[in-house]
Amino acid sequence: MNADQIVGRAVPRRDGPAKVSGAARFTAEVPVAGLAHAKLVCSTIAAGEIVGIDLTRARSAPGVVAIMTHDNAPAMRIAPLLITLQGASFTRAPVMQDARIRWNGQPVAIVVAETPEQADHAASLVRISYAPTEARLLFDDLKIGAPQPDHVQGEAPAVTLGDAAAALRTAHTSVDRVYRTPWHTHCAIEPHATTVAWHDERSLTMWDATQAITHSQATLAEVFSLDPQNIRVVSQFVGGAFGNKMMWSHQILCAAAARLAQRPVRLVLSRSDVFRVTGGRTRTEQRVALGARADGTLTALVHEATTTTGVNDGFAEQCTFPARVLYGADAFGIDQRVVELHTPANSSMRAPGESVGSFALECALDELAEQLDLDPLELRTRLEPAVHPTNGKPFSGRHLVEAYRLGAERFGWAERSSTPRSRRDGRWWVGQGVATATYPYTRMPGGRASVTVSADGHATVRTAAHEMGMGTATVQAQYAADHLGLPLDRVHFEYGDSRHPAAVPAGGSAQTVSIIASVVAATRALIAELLRLTASDSPLAGAGTDDVSLRDGGVYLRDGGAGQSYPDILRRAGRGELTGEGAASPPTETAQHAMHSFGVQFCEVRVHDVTGEVRVSRWLGMFDTGRIINPRTAASQFRGAIVMGIGSALSEETVFDERTGRVLNASLAEYHVPVHADIPPIEVAWLGHPDPMAPLGGKGVGEVGMVGVAAAVANAVHNATGRRIRDLPITPDKVL
Numbered sequence: 001m002n003a004d005q006i007v008g009r010a011v012p013r014r015d016g017p018a019k020v021s022g023a024a025r026f027t028a029e030v031p032v033a034g035l036a037h038a039k040l041v042c043s044t045i046a047a048g049e050i051v052g053i054d055l056t057r058a059r060s061a062p063g064v065v066a067i068m069t070h071d072n073a074p075a076m077r078i079a080p081l082l083i084t085l086q087g088a089s090f091t092r093a094p095v096m097q098d099a100r101i102r103w104n105g106q107p108v109a110i111v112v113a114e115t116p117e118q119a120d121h122a123a124s125l126v127r128i129s130y131a132p133t134e135a136r137l138l139f140d141d142l143k144i145g146a147p148q149p150d151h152v153q154g155e156a157p158a159v160t161l162g163d164a165a166a167a168l169r170t171a172h173t174s175v176d177r178v179y180r181t182p183w184h185t186h187c188a189i190e191p192h193a194t195t196v197a198w199h200d201e202r203s204l205t206m207w208d209a210t211q212a213i214t215h216s217q218a219t220l221a222e223v224f225s226l227d228p229q230n231i232r233v234v235s236q237f238v239g240g241a242f243g244n245k246m247m248w249s250h251q252i253l254c255a256a257a258a259r260l261a262q263r264p265v266r267l268v269l270s271r272s273d274v275f276r277v278t279g280g281r282t283r284t285e286q287r288v289a290l291g292a293r294a295d296g297t298l299t300a301l302v303h304e305a306t307t308t309t310g311v312n313d314g315f316a317e318q319c320t321f322p323a324r325v326l327y328g329a330d331a332f333g334i335d336q337r338v339v340e341l342h343t344p345a346n347s348s349m350r351a352p353g354e355s356v357g358s359f360a361l362e363c364a365l366d367e368l369a370e371q372l373d374l375d376p377l378e379l380r381t382r383l384e385p386a387v388h389p390t391n392g393k394p395f396s397g398r399h400l401v402e403a404y405r406l407g408a409e410r411f412g413w414a415e416r417s418s419t420p421r422s423r424r425d426g427r428w429w430v431g432q433g434v435a436t437a438t439y440p441y442t443r444m445p446g447g448r449a450s451v452t453v454s455a456d457g458h459a460t461v462r463t464a465a466h467e468m469g470m471g472t473a474t475v476q477a478q479y480a481a482d483h484l485g486l487p488l489d490r491v492h493f494e495y496g497d498s499r500h501p502a503a504v505p506a507g508g509s510a511q512t513v514s515i516i517a518s519v520v521a522a523t524r525a526l527i528a529e530l531l532r533l534t535a536s537d538s539p540l541a542g543a544g545t546d547d548v549s550l551r552d553g554g555v556y557l558r559d560g561g562a563g564q565s566y567p568d569i570l571r572r573a574g575r576g577e578l579t580g581e582g583a584a585s586p587p588t589e590t591a592q593h594a595m596h597s598f599g600v601q602f603c604e605v606r607v608h609d610v611t612g613e614v615r616v617s618r619w620l621g622m623f624d625t626g627r628i629i630n631p632r633t634a635a636s637q638f639r640g641a642i643v644m645g646i647g648s649a650l651s652e653e654t655v656f657d658e659r660t661g662r663v664l665n666a667s668l669a670e671y672h673v674p675v676h677a678d679i680p681p682i683e684v685a686w687l688g689h690p691d692p693m694a695p696l697g698g699k700g701v702g703e704v705g706m707v708g709v710a711a712a713v714a715n716a717v718h719n720a721t722g723r724r725i726r727d728l729p730i731t732p733d734k735v736l
């Protein structure tokens with residue numbers, strides 16, 4: 001341990017200078033000799049069969065190297081579904097193995113040419129004819145209360161405690177509302193990109209914009225029946241990723257096309273390809289019903305939802321999860337059905353489920369507070385449970401009431417008028433809203449790391465982890481420096497390559513603690529190796545791993561005893577460097593405890609009385625996410641998530657043509673994410689109580705920041721205007 005802790009300092013991002021100076025090479029820029037370029041051709045119907053493929057004109061277009069369709073694609077196995085040790089895919093739709101069409105936008109051909117422009121042009125000349133069949137596309141058929149359709153694919157596990165329906169009927173006060181949220185699409189600055197080079201029939205390298213290196217390696221091994229050891233996946237820089245830079249059809253097709261073309265092939269998705277080929281966030285319809293006593297305590301909490309996924313896919317958007325965790329109630333009725341439609345797959349997108357689920361739950365709570373004439377924070381405080389309300393486990397650390405109190409002070413919540421439509425500034429109605437945030441703590445199994453110390457006094461930590469811009473490289477160097485007792489500038493952190501020890505995906509807000517747990521294991525192995533090297537006259541001779549601590553650049557007997565620096569041990573043993581490698585301990589901390597990140601979102605809006613335009617004018621997020629390793633990168637994570645939440649509240653919506661299943665707004669011109677002018681200064685703060693059960697006391701910061709944001713905006717819009725909008729996004733037509 002360092003006497004002066006580096007963990008907790010606002011260290012600037014290590015990858016920052018390379019990114020802002022243009023020195024960073026992204027997947028679409030990696031130089032590869034003999035590279036050819038690919039373009040996808042995607043279906044224009046949602047369901048049916050391909051009945052004809054005419055490649056005549058495309059084949060004779062300039063620069064064409066190869067064209068692959070299901071007629072000449074190699075046999076490929078189906079990728080394992082969801083994130084497991086065997087892979088990370090959100091679909092089990094077979095890729096180009098048959099003539100069947102499963103969604104509008106499914107890749108049906110891939111054209112390889114000498115230049116990207118030639119590939120684009122030749123792809124435009126491919127003619128596919130289809131025999132359409134009837135597609136299931138109408139979300140409105142799935143309304144809550146409508147008969148169960150025949151294509152219910154699965155359900156998120158229901159939670160039934162007591163008789164919530166009966167409690168609701170006899171409650172002193174109740175609200176019973178339906179909320180809707182639209183389909184969302186991932187809009188990272190860098191579109192998905194991949195480059196594949198085969199070395200021989202059995203080995204390849206894939207450069208990929210991914211948040212799942214080890215799992216992509218495993219997926220390719222499964223799909224192409226290869227030994228994972230013969231597959232190298234490299235992902236040094238990623239230009240943003242929010243849950244779906246995992247394995248999709250485009251990487252598999254790029255690899256297959258590279259084999260067919262006998263050339264390295266690069267495939268960069270266009271923005272519209274991102275909308276059509278990769279999955280987004282499902283539409284939801286959610287019913288929240290709350291039954292309460294006069295003091296606000298809940299007799300019934302009902303949260304029922306319908307969400308969708310594509311045919312052959314299987315990701316249940318867990319929008320009913322916050323309702324299990326946040327509030328005490330006598331009876332719970334929580335249920336969710338997942339229905340298959342002929343759409344792109346539903347995939348994880350920042351705070352999957354929780355972000356849109358909290359919109360419904362936190363708006364309903366605001367409605368209840370108003371009916372009871374209670375301050376919404378006072379109501380939430382009265383509902384604070386002593387233990388996890390639906391599984392009975394104690395919380396490892398939950399300080400929401402403190403967050404409510406400190407957040408309210410800092411935001412000036414007491415000055416809010418509780419009467420809707422009562423504050424005005426010129427043409428603008430002004431209002432404030434609040435909502436609670438929660439996101440589960442996860443530490444994924446399967447992560448490994450190595451730690452190397454060298455005779456020149458440096459240490460290098462290696463793991464196949466991901467830096468998508470959130471600060472991984474920086475915070476891990478900080479942690480390792482403290483753990484090894486070295487100055488920060490003596491510690492390297494190498495990542496982004498499957499040649500390093502296996503890592504968990506950067507998902508579920510789980511990467512940071514997962515890596516820390518594997519560095520702990522690797523360091524223990526390193527200490528054992530170092531002690532083995534020490535000579536018989538060393539003060540460390542005969543010491544065991546538990547007898548020593550790491551500080552001042554070396555290994556020392558505990559309690560201030562003597563020891564040796566790392567270079568001293570290595571030099572005396574005639575070694576240039578020494579490595580320890582280890583696997584993270586199994587994530588058993590969640591067996592006995594309910595572990596979650598928490599937060600509370602305070603929002604002020606101004607709503608124009610003529611145009612209905614909603615401007616967010618002030619924000620405070622107060623978070624309870626355990627120990628903060630780096631205030632600079634954590635604050636940036638929270639802010640980014642809040643920006644994304646504001647997008648979901650006010651503008652983001654992927655629109656499908658319900659006759660054809662085609663995305664109508666597959667571009668950033670028509671799918672509106674917030675720009676700088678839409679975002680006020682965002683204040684973020686945190687309690688910083690280390691979680692006693694988590695490695696280093698840290699919990700996830702990547703996703704919880706998005707939870708509750710849309711509800712806080714909607715509640716503020718109600719406070720400003722008296723209008724309840726239960727249907728995202730909150731566009732002017734709904735406000736007026």
Ligand code: MOS
Nearest residue numbers: 243349350507508
């Ligand atoms: Mo997060 S949506 O699990 O990357």
